[in-house]
Amino acid sequence: MYELNVNTTAMWDTEHFYELMDDKRIFSTVDSKKIREQLNEIGALPALSNHYDWATLCMSYALIKNHGQNLEKLKATPNTKGYEISSFKTCFQKQSHLWLAILSEQLFQLYPDKKITKDDLYQYITQLWHVGASELWALWERCKEFKQGSDLEARKAFAQELVDLAHKNLQLAKPINPDSTSTSELTNPSVFDDFKQDSKLKEAFDSLSIPVKSIDYLSKGLRYDCYQVQLTKYQDLIKKHDEICSALGRNETSVMIEPADGVSFGYKIKILRPQHEWLERNQQDLEQALRQYQPNDFKLPICIGIDEQGHAIFKDLFDAPHLFITGATKSGKSACMRGLLQSLFTLNDDGTKIEVAILDKARVDYVCFENEQNLMPNQPIKDTDKMLEFLNECLVEMDHRLEQMENLGITNWADFRKTNPKPYRIIVIDELAGLVKVNKEVSKVLERLTAEARKTGFHLILSTQTANSENFSQTLRLNVPSRLAMKVDTADQSRTALDVAGAEKLLGKGDHLIKWVGEPIIFAHSYNL
Structure with missing residues (x-):
């Protein structure tokens, strides 16, 4: 007692x-x-x-x-x-x-x-x-x-x-x-309630008359709990996204649905946890991921985010060959851009491999890169007239490189660098919409650069808050097949950026969809920089 x-x-x-x-x-x-x-x-x-x-x-x-x-x-x-x-x-x-x-x-x-x-x-x-x-x-x-x-x-x-x-x-x-x-x-059954989310999913599918063969818990991600659902017959769960959210008592940004590779009638469903349970990845985590990067055959390695399991996603900007990034205010676009640039500088830092230009009217987001050895002189550029002047200079340099390659009978930029080790030039334009609005000539210059620049080692990263036909024309869309969309305001903006809707339903806070050339769209997060 x-x-x-x-x-x-x-x-x-x-x-x-x-x-x-x-x-x-x-x-x-x-x-x-x-x-x-x-x-x-x-x-x-x-x-x-x-x-x-x-x-x-x-x-x-x-x-x-x-x-x-x-x-x-x-x-x-x-x-x-x-x-x-x-x-x-x-x-x-x-x-x-x-x-x-x-x-x-x-x-x-x-x-x-x-x-x-x-x-x-x-x-x-x-x-x-x-x-x-x-x-x-x-x-x-x-x-x-x-x-x-x-x-x-x-x-x-x-x-x-x-x-x-x-x-x-x-x-x-x-x-x-x-x-x-x-x-x-x-x-004390409440202790085990978290293992019973599959029961809630089953109840939701039953209420919608969706026949389910199995529901399996896959993993705990950075922000989402991941489940795999196999149906007994084909139904397009993606089109039923809003109905499933309603049946689960969730809003549309807290549930993600995507096909499950290798599973007949299979889907992966990600269910958002409360924010205090998120597992964040910060500056230190990015630096560790870059230190652990294993060199491969990538010519211009770049980190474009983290998957739901916390693994860094590396791609080759050379293959991209250009990248378009969009995201509304507070979507996490600035942090995403800083992560991209830091990985670019870190993974390609031999002093002669790359030269980076940053065209940013606000300028404040990229002050941290002002002392990078691979940043071109007088960068970042914040005056719009000087931006257009620089882009025209890039056209001249591109034509000069093409002429040199023709004289040598070389058509491949990598082969040309063996005899004339000029650096790859990466041009970063932040808030493309503002630049295009000020000077309509910019669109034509960008269209030509994106059409021919890869042949001569030029690669562009174009960023804007609002994706529409004015700042991301049909010609640019053809020339820039690699895209990254944070949360956008409308389904039309998502279709402009990715050719499909979906980015308008992202949570924000660094979540994004990546459409890399020749690959299916994937979901990722940004490092919290």
Whole structure:
């Protein structure tokens, strides 16, 4: 029983019952914190909204696996602080009374001859949290060993083990009697709700009369939980996007649907998590990705974003051969552009390989590159008249290079560089619409540059907030087949940029769709720079 205080022989009172659940913080060990971070990174865990979801998952697992009475394991818990939860009620939410009864009974059984104090209760919570986390990590190691060669299958086995345990415990449980609660009534199904998103998807498809063969959890992405759905017969789920969002009770920007390669009647569905659960990638992560880049046959390697699993996406600007980028205000376009340029400078930094020009009326977004050795003199250019003057100079240089190549009988720019090592010239134009609006001649100059520049080592990166026929003409669209669209305002702007709708439904905040020449459209994020 509980020891109330030194001034009474009573073993319990109502006031003490509430005191046990207030005014004392709960701490995890550093190890249990690290285990959650590792399982998150692997993609084995469902989306846990907060620290107390992780705490109750670990404690539930420890108790279900009968570790709550293993004194040896409990005493081995290191006395260090990881996560912090403000109180008992915060940790256990609406089930705090049930959890107090369960934990108290476990403690009374563990120490039958001891008067239990409030400190004992909170220490026991930390111990269970730690033991449960350690056992979950051991479970993951077993799943990985059993499913060697397939992380996806290992993750499925890990999730299924937890779901099976939950179902088994639910079957053994009796209806909760508030006057008499025992350990056998540890159901706590809310801990496993995150594994049941597939059930919500199934209910949504049933309500829309969409026949489903299977729904499988794939992974936890940077912002989205990813599922694979296989239908029993063909239906175009992409066209039913808004209906599916409505059936799930979600807005149109929080659900993404795309075909699943290699699966008949298959689709991948990404469901957005709350923003506080997003896994961000910042300047340090970009620098690490660039350091780890493995040289290949790319002539002008460039990083164009991160996939949902957090892996950097590298492409060859030489193949592009030009890139068009669009995105509305606050879509994350500026951060995306800075990431592109940083990767370009870093991965092509031998001093002679590239020269970069930046035409930016605002100028402020690219101040960080002013000291790059591969930046051309007097850059960035912010005066629109000087921008047009520079572009005309590029036409002259392009014609000069073409003439030199013809005289040598060389048609390939890479071969020409072996005898005349002139640098590739990358021209970055930020806010193309403003430049075109000021001087209509710009469009004609750009059309000619994009048509012939690749032959002579010129590559353009064109950026604008609004994609329309005025600043991205039909001729430019033909000459610039590689496109990147952040969130745009309308479906028409998306079709102008990508030839298909969809970018208008992006979340923003760095999300973008990439249409690289000769490849299907892919979804990516930007580094948070």
